Amino acid sequence: MTAPLLSGRLLFVVAAFAALALYPMVAGPYGLDLVTKIMIFAIFALSLELLVGGTGLVCFGHAAFFGIGAYATVLLTGERDAPSLLWLMPAGVICAGAYALAVGALSLRTKGVYFIMVTLAFAQMAYYVVHDTPLGGGTDGIYLMSPPSLAGLELGKALPMYGLTLGCLAGVFGLLAVVLRSRFGRALAGIRSNEQRMRATGFSTYPYKLAAFTLSGALAGLGGVLFAIKDGFVNPELLSWHQSGAVLIMVILGGIGHLRGALIGAFAFALLQELFKSEAVFGAFAKHWHLGLGLAIIVSVALLPRGLVGLPQAWRDRLVGRTARPVDAQPDADADAAPTRSATR
Amino acid sequence: MDLATFLIQCLNSVQYGLLLFLVASGLTLIFGIMGVINLAHGSFYMIGAYMAFALAPIVAATFGGGFFATLAVGVVLAVALGYVLEWVFFSFLYDREHLQQVLMTYGLILVFEELRSLLVGDDVHGVKAPPLLSGSLPLGELMTYPVYRLFMSAVCLALALGMYLVFTRTRLGMMIRAGSTNREMVQSLGIDIKFLYRIVFAAGVAIAVFAGMVAAPVSSVYPGMGNSVLIVCFVVVVIGGIGSIRGALVASLLIGVVDTFGKALVPEVAGVLVYVAMALILLWKPDGLFRAG
Numbered sequence: 140m141t142a143p144l145l146s147g148r149l150l151f152v153v154a155a156f157a158a159l160a161l162y163p164m165v166a167g168p169y170g171l172d173l174v175t176k177i178m179i180f181a182i183f184a185l186s187l188e189l190l191v192g193g194t195g196l197v198c199f200g201h202a203a204f205f206g207i208g209a210y211a212t213v214l215l216t217g218e219r220d221a222p223s224l225l226w227l228m229p230a231g232v233i234c235a236g237a238y239a240l241a242v243g244a245l246s247l248r249t250k251g252v253y254f255i256m257v258t259l260a261f262a263q264m265a266y267y268v269v270h271d272t273p274l275g276g277g278t279d280g281i282y283l284m285s286p287p288s289l290a291g292l293e294l295g296k297a298l299p300m301y302g303l304t305l306g307c308l309a310g311v312f313g314l315l316a317v318v319l320r321s322r323f324g325r326a327l328a329g330i331r332s333n334e335q336r337m338r339a340t341g342f343s344t345y346p347y348k349l350a351a352f353t354l355s356g357a358l359a360g361l362g363g364v365l366f367a368i369k370d371g372f373v374n375p376e377l378l379s380w381h382q383s384g385a386v387l388i389m390v391i392l393g394g395i396g397h398l399r400g401a402l403i404g405a406f407a408f409a410l411l412q413e414l415f416k417s418e419a420v421f422g423a424f425a426k427h428w429h430l431g432l433g434l435a436i437i438v439s440v441a442l443l444p445r446g447l448v449g450l451p452q453a454w455r456d457r458l459v460g461r462t463a464r465p466v467d468a469q470p471d472a473d474a475d476a477a478p479t480r481s482a483t484r
Numbered sequence: 485m486d487l488a489t490f491l492i493q494c495l496n497s498v499q500y501g502l503l504l505f506l507v508a509s510g511l512t513l514i515f516g517i518m519g520v521i522n523l524a525h526g527s528f529y530m531i532g533a534y535m536a537f538a539l540a541p542i543v544a545a546t547f548g549g550g551f552f553a554t555l556a557v558g559v560v561l562a563v564a565l566g567y568v569l570e571w572v573f574f575s576f577l578y579d580r581e582h583l584q585q586v587l588m589t590y591g592l593i594l595v596f597e598e599l600r601s602l603l604v605g606d607d608v609h610g611v612k613a614p615p616l617l618s619g620s621l622p623l624g625e626l627m628t629y630p631v632y633r634l635f636m637s638a639v640c641l642a643l644a645l646g647m648y649l650v651f652t653r654t655r656l657g658m659m660i661r662a663g664s665t666n667r668e669m670v671q672s673l674g675i676d677i678k679f680l681y682r683i684v685f686a687a688g689v690a691i692a693v694f695a696g697m698v699a700a701p702v703s704s705v706y707p708g709m710g711n712s713v714l715i716v717c718f719v720v721v722v723i724g725g726i727g728s729i730r731g732a733l734v735a736s737l738l739i740g741v742v743d744t745f746g747k748a749l750v751p752e753v754a755g756v757l758v759y760v761a762m763a764l765i766l767l768w769k770p771d772g773l774f775r776a777g
Contacts, residue, residue, distance in 0.1 A: 191583075197583065245763070245767060248767060248770055249766055249767075249770040250770070252515075252521070252722065252726060253722055253766055253770060253771065253772070256718060256719065256722040256762065256766070257762070257763060257766050259715070259718070259759075260719070260759040260760075260762045260763045260766075261759075261763065263715075263755075263756065263759045264756050264759055264760065264763075267753070267755040267756040267759075268756075270755070271752060271753070271755060271756075380715060381711075384523075384590065387583075387586070388587060388590055391583045391584065391586065391587045392587065395581070395583065427598045427601060427602060429594040429595075429597055429598040430594065430595055430598035430599065430602075432591075432594055433590075433591040433592065433593070433594030433595035433598065434591070434595060435591075436587060436588075436590060436591030436594070437573070437588060437591040437592065437595070439587075440577075440584055440587050440588045440591065441576070441588075444580055444584065
């Protein structure tokens with residue numbers, strides 16, 4: 140990785156966060172709410188990126204952790220009046236993390252596609268628990284009686300909520316950036332490219348994977364806590380496999396193997412949705428917004444093998460000419476980040 | 485639960501299991517041989533059911549009609565659809581990461597659902613069983629069992645047997661089995677693997693569409709019906725072992741029994757039983773029951 144490219148990436152992240160910090164000055168209430176929601180999904184997507192891109196584990200049940208964080212927030216608030224976020228948020232995160240620890244301990248025994256399906260199975264179990272038992276309020280969901288407060292700020296209001304979400308997003312991004320560069324993160328990268336070799340060099344890979352899974356679930360739970368506070372309402376759909384699928388799509392769309400990919404993917408996915416839903420642009424056809432979104436996804440797969448993150452690279456290639464560049468800057472990302480590909484291929 | 489109810493539940497579970505098998509067999513083939521995680525497979529089931537509804541008047545006008553003529557036309561269309569889809573959307577994806585293909589099939593789901601909504605609308609429809617099969621058989625003193633459901637089971641069984649014979653006894657089956665084990669080796673033996681993939685994909689689509697058409701008179705035709713069947717079929721594929729037709733058959737019958745009896749005996753937790761079964765089986769056998777290759 141050459142130096143200018145690195146600073147370019149850093150510049151992008153700094154500029155993105157600066158833009159997000161300045162956005163409330165120009166935004167109306169609708170835009171503020173939308174971007175808060177997108178940032179929550181960005182936290183959710185980042186937590187999954189730690190597994191998919193960082194460790195090579197494709198989890199198809201991540202919505203369970205998100206939903207458990209959200210449900211824990213609502214259930215723990217109960218009848219309390221404006222509980223303090225200082226204990227509510229850690230409590231929600233711990234609930235999600237504890238479930239992730241249990242699920243990870245069992246499902247990490249399997250590999251590849253089987254792992255994908257086992258995580259889905261555990262997510263479906265959680266879904267049916269909140270859907271069918273009195274605990275979760277059934278299909279109707281439950282309302283958050285009173286939004287929590289933090290140092291005198293009422294988080295039921297749009298602006299403090301925006302600030303809190305942005306702070307959490309920056310914190311999660313920073314945390315993951317540090318984690319992935321630490322010895323622990325390097326070990327995860329080693330597991331992603333060749334687990335057998337890691338074991339041969341003396342790493343017991345299981346605890347590393349379990350730790351990554353638990354951390355990822357806990358961070359997804361953080362997203363869920365924020366979501367419950369923002370919407371003031373939770374329902375079982377938060378845990379459904381559609382949600383797990385959508386967040387996986389965000390990560391893939393943005394580009395696997397890069398933290399900013401999850402960020403870009405979450406924004407691209409949500410903004411595309413808004414675009415195709417808007418009646419101002421598409422008129423009566425906006426009712427069929429899935430069609431536009433689907434076609435946009437298909438086109439992006441066809442044209443962008445490395446996700447949206449690869450876009451500048453693709454443009455550079457177009458300008459300079461394909462042959463002028465030596466080998467791809469990240470050979471291992473292409474060769475090894477295919478966790479579900481069987482060894483015979 | 486008396487004997488007659490028990491028998492009916494057994495018949496129901498076999499019929500549901502065999503229907504699942506039809507959808508899941510295409511999924512496991514495409515998965516095991518081409519390595520494509522095809523999320524859009526449920527959409528083909530949905531397309532089949534809508535074909536049974538929408539094609540019937542058209543077929544009636546051109547060929548004089550009939551349920552079986554509709555079935556035949558639908559299957560021909562499905563093969564063409566599968567062939568073209570593989571060509572346009574998948575043929576350039578095999579060298580990419582699997583997750584790119586997942587993204588592609590996710591896009592296809594959205595497109596198919598919306599096209600369906602544009603062409604046929606969002607209403608729930610019923611499809612009549614053909615008059616020849618619309619009666620019911622007496623079972624015990626009070627119960628009856630619809631003939632059409634028996635017919636469904638028989639058709640599914642015949643198709644399963646046919647697939648088994650194609651796989652084990654024909655040259656095509658041999659090439660497909662070889663292709664799932666080692667792609668490069670098959671290619672170097674002079675077999676056009678791309679054409680083979682296209683055939684497998686078209687066959688998988690055709691079987692799923694057929695399953696949808698056959699199921700239409702029993703399950704009614706509604707938006708989103710593909711998604712609900714998709715996840716259960718993935719469960720079947722994984723329990724059976726990826727790429728294994730035999731595994732898919734055993735697993736789908738197992739899921740049929742678990743689901744049907746679960747709904748009858750313990751309706752509160754019926755939804756979760758299928759997933760509990762899968763988790764238990766995978767913790768016991770992490771590669772599924774019958775892993776192919």
